[in-house]
Amino acid sequence: MFPKFDQLLSRRAFINSGTVGIGSAALTSQLLAENSVAQTTAGALKPHHAAKAKRVIFLCMAGGPSHLETLDYKPNLVKMDGKPMPESVTAGQPIAQLQGKELKIMGPQHGFTQHGQSGQWISDVFPNISKLADDIAIVNSMTTKQINHDPAHTFMNTGTQISGRPSMGSWINYGLGSESKDLPGFVVLTSVGGGQNQPIAARQWHSGFLPSRYQGVQFHSTGDPVLYVSNPNGVKRDGQRAVVDAVNSLNRLRNRDIRDPEIDTKITQYEMAFRMQASVPELVDLSDEPQEVLDMYGAKPGDGSFASNCLLARRLAERGVRFIHLYHRGWDHHGGVKANVEKTANLVDRGSWALVEDLKRRGMLKDTLVVWGGEFGRTPMAQGSGRDHHIKGFSLWMAGGGVKGGITHGATDDFGYNAVDNVVTVHDFHATMLHLLGIDHTRFTYQFQGLDQKLTGVEHAHVVKELLA
DSSP, X not given: OOHHHHHHHSHXXXXXXXXXXHHHHHXXXXXXXXXXXXXXXXXXXXXXXXXXXXXXXXXXXXXXXXGGGTTOOOHHHHHHTTSBXXXXXXXXOOOSSOXXXXXXXXXXXXXXXXXXXXXXXXXXXXXXXXXXXXXEEEEEEEEOSOOSHHHHHHHHHHSSSSTTSOOHHHHHHHXXXXXXXXXXSEEEEEEEOSSBOOOOOGGGGOOTTSOGGGSOEEOOSSSXXXXXXXXXXXXXXXXXXXXXXXXXXXXXXXXXXXXXXXXXXXXXXXXXXXXXXXXXXXXXXXXXXXXXXXXXXXXXXXXXXXXXXXXXXXXXXXXXXXXXXXXXXXXXXXXXXXXXXXXXXXXXXXXXXXXXXXHHHTTOGGGEEEEEEOSOEXXXXXXXXXEEEEOSSEEEEEESTTBOSSEEEOXXXXXXXXXEESOEEHHHHHHHXXXXXXXXXXXXXXXXTTEEEOTTOSSOOOOOGGGBO
């Protein structure tokens, strides 16, 4: 009547389970650390070609920074300031909050200056990032498909408009594994300030249908970086070790019967959590950083700032973390775009520059891909004193990891509205990032629901070769 229950209580099953479980306990305990590290660090594939980048640091300017006040110089907009936007440009185009309203052009609210030997045009709100003109590739022809914040982040992070799919950090962590045995392969940090602080949902760094051990782990910028990273009073490390060993032994016994990959994940994550109790406090203790380095970043330990997160990003990269995602939630400027862009830029300018410069000094920039950009741009039409969401053309920059520095790729039209030259889609961006990591995006798949799923989806995507050094 209850075959599974009878089977578990049968003499043969009891002897098999009992003797194997007891007999393997000592060996399991010995090999535990080795096996869990192997599962954590081993990738699902060998690189398809020689990689230029080993890791990615994505500096996400959450909220949609205005390309017209940051990276896309449009002198013609100065002449057209206050004039009606031609209907031929906007007819039938998706607009978020200005739909059905009178559309008037707003000229750039900040000046632009050429920098470096390359003569790249960069906004005056970035006195520090401007120093990187010859190290960065500016892309002024980005496009996306989602015009509101959360779905636009979902599309940028996962390559699809469907919630619940794996994030790019999870894809990369799954494909290449982690270089660290003591830290997660995918770490997320957040900061706020300068504008409306758009919320960022944890599903933006979820692993979706990939095994859950590849999802991002959020480190808190203030207080304990990871919840429960410290043992409660009275709990010692050897006692914690005994608990982890006991729980994982039970998990292994159970998993021998049901073969659930999520139990494998629980085993490796228990081990990772135990090792993180030692590695994380050392990671966030900046007392070993020279004052000159702290000053360069503008970092103050424990302040939760973007600058401090940039310094932590460098330390995470040094320790082998594969994908590091920093969100600064302060770029949503529907009003007061002039003052607020300057304010928000001031919060991220120094840290962004210092991160690239620091990596360069340490010889790490050559194999670290740094990306700076948001989920979309802003309209050339005014929304009062601000700008609305915009998806037809926006900007980002990339540095290191095999990227050609000192170039501007692509362009928008004279209004900064439509990307018209060398258009780059989100899928193109993902394909290029994977290529720099040694991965052919057309061959990088995971079977789910009977289909070979890809980060770059089923639509055409191409590697932007002009960006490659």
